[in-house]
Amino acid sequence: MSAPLLRVKDLQVHFPGPKGRLVRAVNGVSFTLKPGETLGLVGESGCGKSTLGRAILRLGDISAGAVDFDGIDVGGGDRDAILRLRLETAMIFQDPYNALNPRLSIGQAIAEVLRVHRKVPPARIAARVAELMQLVGLSPDLANRRPRALSGGQCQRAGIARALAIVPKLIVADECVAALDVSIQAQIINLLIELKARMNLALIFIAHDLGVVRRICDRVAVMYLGRIVEEGATEDVFGAPRHPYTRALMRAIPEIDPDRILPADPLGGEPPSPLDLPTGCAFHPRCADAMPVCRQEYPAQRFVAGCRVACHLYQDQTTHSEQERIHA
Template sequence: MSGSLLKVENLTKHYPLGAGFLKKTIPVVQAVTDVSFSVEAGETLCIVGESGCGKSTLARLLMRLVEPTAGRVLIEGFDIAGLKKNLLRDWRRRMQMVFQDPYSSLNPRLTAGQIITEPAENFGRLSRRQRQALAVELLRKVGMSPELMHRLPSELSGGQRQRLGIARALALRPSLIIADEAVSALDVSVQAQILNLLMDLQQETGIALIFISHDLRVVEHIGQRVAVMYLGRIVELAPCEALFARPVHPYTEALIAAAPVPDPTRIRLEVPLQGEVPSPIQPPKGCAFHPRCPLAVERCRIEVPPLVPMADGRVVACHVRAPTMGIPAEPITANSSLSPMAQQ
């Protein structure tokens, strides 16, 4: 078994639409389908894709905020996907989440100090002095003045609220933090502060980070590896520098081509992307991207492409590109690690 901090195997979440004995088949929303990857201690894995591709659902599956339809989520080798709530409680300390909207994720009736110390008190009673010391320590760690501990979330700025959310996530000293669009609602200058804060905290504490974003500029700045999702599946997973220097999957190419480039002298890829994202209720047969793909062949319309490892350490799900890029023979399976660090 892999020594990865987090290992996800064939994780799937389908939401049934309605019920009734007269219906022979019940339609389902295929939010996440057959997703596998691993994360090492101290690593940053970014997950990108268009809205509705399953990024946030995947985050909630990892946290067990929603129940998976199938698959496994292993933390330090132990599968938490099927644990009952009373057994899951202790494992929650190892993973914490920073949500997209800092205001709605904070209790408006609690002060900043109470918000920070609440997770720790859920696992053991703290004296008043211990609570205050913990709040002061974490506020300083995220670059906030301890004087703010008595303020309500409504009295803080957006950047301060997001820092408060990060401080709360650190209260239990987790091994992994999942940040779901954690900077998308913030000004550019505040985004840079939060990103640098996360990177500094990672170097200081050694935590792993799963960073979910639709902003490729942010991903290029913070990521070590990047997983590209389309309609609930991972279509490419690669080291960050390699992905942006040479995207292989046509969808990855289109995403990078669509991102604004501040440098007018930099040559951009011209990859027109036609059509709209298909419905997750009735996804296309074969490769889900084939109706919009300029490279699609007949096989793409029939057969779902497996994630195949390539010579440069990335994995790609593409019938057209993968055979031409010097790949090993075997596709990725549930028991294979997608982490280059784990393969060393």
């Protein structure tokens, strides 16, 4: 078993809100990620997925907690540690057009990364650009075209080529197929699966589409209002979701089956504001299984059939800290 490439411990990201209040976008997230592993981050809009991804790569400030990348503490803001992080991690953004400089051709955008990070000698840059374009399924003949002259799928492939230019150990893909047609989505997903296997890439895949997550991810973490409420192997989470919120998400997955009966109890209401979080479990105002304790105490994470679940329904199960002591 390989050591984790990434360790995130009690990570918090807060923003100043109106009248001196705090927006608790990420509110105590912990997980690990091994080399070559893909973790899917899922949850409703506004749950903190993108903020978490950016904070891990130090593209945003961290309010509290720790981020350890490949044995180096990058959460404390040390300049050398963050420089190391920049050299070995990358991000793929949701909008394939706005992620690229419209004044640069695709080839120039990829070459800029190679030049800034000094990945190859200047004389080798043009050849390396061509190699990277071919790696992501783009013809090198497109190198002189600007983003607006290409399709969304081609631009996203160029964005992936830029990310791969630094030969990263970790990529955070933030809704990287959401803006693409379904057929192009499938091509990009297949490309990521192939590159992950070829380069032993670790991947944090942020998405709303649970079908895509199930196809590409080894593990899934379900977020609700800045916290992970359930996390485990993909098939364990999809096959037998434990947390009431996860079960509601799974019931909402669309299926092309006219005989399938729609769920009798769809999840209603809206998530509370991160400016005014409920006491106890933040999901209790929408939860059909809520108990009095849910309104008073936030549940500890407990191991249930191999998955971490933060829910009072499993209060008699082993807690996360107890599990760590057992395996220590």
